[in-house]
Structure formats: structure tokens, C-alpha cells
Amino acid sequence: MNYNNEKFIKEFKDIMLKIKAQKVLFVCSGEYDRYGYRKALDEIKIKSVAFTSFEPCPEVSSVQKGIEAFKSNACDFVVAVGGGSAIDTAKGIKYYSKLDFKILAVPTTAGTGAEVTRFSVLYNNKDKASVSDWDIIPDYQIFDYTTLKSLPYEQKVATSLDAFCHSVEAYWSIDANDESRQYSKKALSLFNNNFVKYLENDEKTFEPMLECSMLAGKAINLARTTAPHAFSYKLHKLKGFYHGRAVAVSLAYIWKYMANSGDKLKSLVNETTEITGFDYAGFIDFLKDLGLLEDLTMTKAEFEETIHGVNTARLQNFPMKLTDKDIENIYSSFILVK
Incomplete structure (x- = not known):
């Protein structure tokens, strides 16, 4: 599907070039680059590694895997593209890692508002285990409304x-x-x-x-x-x-x-x-x-x-x-x- 989201991709590139990230952990669902944001990183020569190993109701154990991916790949920035699950996973990675890095969120659903909140809705063996911290609010948001086109x-x-x-x-x-x-x-x-x-x-x-x-x-x-x-x-x-x-x-x-x-x-x-x-x-x-x-x-x-x-x-x-x-x-x- 063509999303015609060039202006949002440009906004994304401008932010990424300005902050001078060296390597990005790209938190996203399985079909991870349907909107073109990881390709945009390639185009501006910023390295990235995809992290897709989380559930619709993200488990704390999956967040720990995300922390391992962030550390083992020497990442210094997180981009979350998706609904609340992806964004909450990114926020959970920051919360539990206690590392000082910034997050950019691209919400692809109109509902959770996770891109502007201090909460990360997580689960521990399917029981709710959410966390709250003002420091995990994403630092940048891109409101690419074209992503809503394919939402069921x-x-x-x-x-x-x-x-x-x-x-x-x-x-x-x-x-x-x-x-x-x-x-x-x-x-x-x-x-x-x-x-x-x-x-x-x-x-x-x-x-x-x-x-x-x-x-x-x-x-x-x-x-x-x-x-x-x-x-x-x-x-x-x-x-x-x-x-x-x-x-x-x-x-x-x-x-x-x-x-x-x-x-x-x-x-x-x-x-x-x-x-x-x-x-x-x-x-x-x-x-x-x-x-x-x-x-x-x-x-x-x-x-x-x-x-x-x-x-x-x-x-x-x-x-x-x-x-x-x-x-x-x-x-x-x-x-x-x-």
C-alpha cells in the first residue's frame, strides 16, 4: 500500500540528522517497515537493528530482550513505530534499563496516546505490571496519519x-x-x-x-x-x-x-x-x-x-x-x- 507519507518521512529524517544518533533500536511489529521509516534511516546512513519480539500485551520478559538487543548492538536511540504495544515496549526498555537515551514515537493507531504519556502498560505472565515514570515519555513524536489507512x-x-x-x-x-x-x-x-x-x-x-x-x-x-x-x-x-x-x-x-x-x-x-x-x-x-x-x-x-x-x-x-x-x-x- 502506498502511504504517501513523504512529508512525515522528511520530518523524521530531519529529526534523526539533528540528534546525530549513531545506531537505532527500531521497535516495531512483525511487518516492520511497511511505512518506510527504517528505509529512511538507511537513506541518511544511520544504522539500525529491528526489535520485533514483543506481544500485543507486552511482557516484561520481552522488554528485557529489548534491553539486551539495545546493549548488544551498541544502540544509542530508540524509534518506536506502531500502536501502544510498540511504544510501551520502547518505554519499558528505557524504564528497566535505567539508561539515558531518547525515544521517537510514530503512533499508528488513534487511541492509546502512549506517545505522550509517562505510563508503560506491561504484563508479567499476562498479569498487568505497568510502570510510570516522567522520564520515559517519548522525546519526539511524528503524527503520520497516513498509517491509519490500513488499520482494520x-x-x-x-x-x-x-x-x-x-x-x-x-x-x-x-x-x-x-x-x-x-x-x-x-x-x-x-x-x-x-x-x-x-x-x-x-x-x-x-x-x-x-x-x-x-x-x-x-x-x-x-x-x-x-x-x-x-x-x-x-x-x-x-x-x-x-x-x-x-x-x-x-x-x-x-x-x-x-x-x-x-x-x-x-x-x-x-x-x-x-x-x-x-x-x-x-x-x-x-x-x-x-x-x-x-x-x-x-x-x-x-x-x-x-x-x-x-x-x-x-x-x-x-x-x-x-x-x-x-x-x-x-x-x-x-x-x-x-
């Missing part, structure tokens, strides 16, 4: 919803401030104005959807995610849902629970409707129309693992205290136990 429909849906949820959760967070809420509002405006056409692969929506993702990333970088992300991980692990789907479904029913919890959160619930264009019922219908509320069944054992698997540390910045019974009630509102 299901990934467009899931990653976009991740950005939507980042925006809402950051707005809900007790750590929210004026700056983070401005990022949330702008991201949600871009989502509302472009999402439908984006799913139709309208190229005019690619740039604003990447901006939506980036702004949502900036929002959570300041305010962090809240309960919906905490609720989502077992849905992702046990049901195999895309991360964005798992978070969006969780958010919908947590939103409903908030709306039915009396007057304390009434103002926040009303503001959520104002900035998203949905009330909770409308958002549930929206997810239903996208086919995302199907297969919400679990065995009793899976349900028990799910309700006891919520990371309560992730609930500390949520605006209402959720008891164990609250957690069970929320899950019971959308999961059928068989």
Missing part, C-alpha cells in the same frame, strides 16, 4: 473508544485540573466530529483522530485513568476483548451506577453528558449498535475471578468510594453468569 475496522473501533474513555476518566478523576479537563473536552469534541466517518475510512478524519488520541493521552498523563480501566483488565484477559472494548463497556455501566447513586455525583454526571453528547443510556445504545455488548457471559468461577481482580489502587482517584458490593453490583449489571 475492529481496531479502529477499539482504539478510538480507548481515547474516548481516557478523556472521560481523566475528567472524572479527582486528580483532574483545568489543564487536563481542557484536553479531555477537546479530545471528545474531535471524537464526536470524526468517529463515524473514521470508521468509514474517510481520510479527512485521520489527522483529527490522531489528535484526539494525543490529547486524551495528555489528559490521563496529568489525571490518570480511573475505575473503568481498573474494571476492564479481567474482561480483556478472560474474554479476549480488545482493550478499548473492555474499557468502554466497563465505563458505560460504571457511568450508569454513578447516575443512580444519588445527588452527590449529579453535577459530574451532567457534565459528562454535556462534554460527550451522551447520557449513560445513550452510550450503552451506542455500544450496542457497534456490536460490543454481545458475548457478555461468564462462568461462576470467571465472574468470581473478575470481581476479586479489580486493582483497588486504580480506584483511589475515582470520585466515589466503591465497596466490594458496589464492584459486584456493577459487573452484575452487564455480565450474565452461567
Whole structure:
């Protein structure tokens, strides 16, 4: 596929020539140079070695392999081209190696915002083991929106919803401030104005959807995610849902629970409707129309693992205290136990 991304390749070359990297660890997925960035390094005589040995949900063990590749090849710079997995792997390499090098990120999905956050979402034997450090935020970003052209429909849906949820959760967070809420509002405006056409692969929506993702990333970088992300991980692990789907479904029913919890959160619930264009019922219908509320069944054992698997540390910045019974009630509102 021809991506017609010459202006972004030029921007990339200009940055790489300016920083004078000697050898680059090129973190990317299997089809590693479909967008031409490694070829661009060859053209400007900068050596590189590809690192592709990581999972869609990157394991810490894979990050360690990346550190070995970085060191054994005497690299001094990292370029990550891909979605959150590639960028989080690059950030994990910097975090665990404790080496002082810079990262350039080229996000190829519109959703995670990983290119602007201090978080690296990692796993240890499929259990979440994320890290956070302001020093691992990528130093350079190239927003090559042409890369979204080949993104499959299901990934467009899931990653976009991740950005939507980042925006809402950051707005809900007790750590929210004026700056983070401005990022949330702008991201949600871009989502509302472009999402439908984006799913139709309208190229005019690619740039604003990447901006939506980036702004949502900036929002959570300041305010962090809240309960919906905490609720989502077992849905992702046990049901195999895309991360964005798992978070969006969780958010919908947590939103409903908030709306039915009396007057304390009434103002926040009303503001959520104002900035998203949905009330909770409308958002549930929206997810239903996208086919995302199907297969919400679990065995009793899976349900028990799910309700006891919520990371309560992730609930500390949520605006209402959720008891164990609250957690069970929320899950019971959308999961059928068989």
C-alpha cells in the first residue's frame, strides 16, 4: 500500500540528522517497515537493528530482550513505530534499563496516546505490571496519519473508544485540573466530529483522530485513568476483548451506577453528558449498535475471578468510594453468569 507519507518521512529524517544518533533500536511489529521509516534511516546512513519480539500485551520478559538487543548492538536511540504495544515496549526498555537515551514515537493507531504519556502498560505472565515514570515519555513524536489507512475496522473501533474513555476518566478523576479537563473536552469534541466517518475510512478524519488520541493521552498523563480501566483488565484477559472494548463497556455501566447513586455525583454526571453528547443510556445504545455488548457471559468461577481482580489502587482517584458490593453490583449489571 502506498502511504504517501513523504512529508512525515522528511520530518523524521530531519529529526534523526539533528540528534546525530549513531545506531537505532527500531521497535516495531512483525511487518516492520511497511511505512518506510527504517528505509529512511538507511537513506541518511544511520544504522539500525529491528526489535520485533514483543506481544500485543507486552511482557516484561520481552522488554528485557529489548534491553539486551539495545546493549548488544551498541544502540544509542530508540524509534518506536506502531500502536501502544510498540511504544510501551520502547518505554519499558528505557524504564528497566535505567539508561539515558531518547525515544521517537510514530503512533499508528488513534487511541492509546502512549506517545505522550509517562505510563508503560506491561504484563508479567499476562498479569498487568505497568510502570510510570516522567522520564520515559517519548522525546519526539511524528503524527503520520497516513498509517491509519490500513488499520482494520475492529481496531479502529477499539482504539478510538480507548481515547474516548481516557478523556472521560481523566475528567472524572479527582486528580483532574483545568489543564487536563481542557484536553479531555477537546479530545471528545474531535471524537464526536470524526468517529463515524473514521470508521468509514474517510481520510479527512485521520489527522483529527490522531489528535484526539494525543490529547486524551495528555489528559490521563496529568489525571490518570480511573475505575473503568481498573474494571476492564479481567474482561480483556478472560474474554479476549480488545482493550478499548473492555474499557468502554466497563465505563458505560460504571457511568450508569454513578447516575443512580444519588445527588452527590449529579453535577459530574451532567457534565459528562454535556462534554460527550451522551447520557449513560445513550452510550450503552451506542455500544450496542457497534456490536460490543454481545458475548457478555461468564462462568461462576470467571465472574468470581473478575470481581476479586479489580486493582483497588486504580480506584483511589475515582470520585466515589466503591465497596466490594458496589464492584459486584456493577459487573452484575452487564455480565450474565452461567
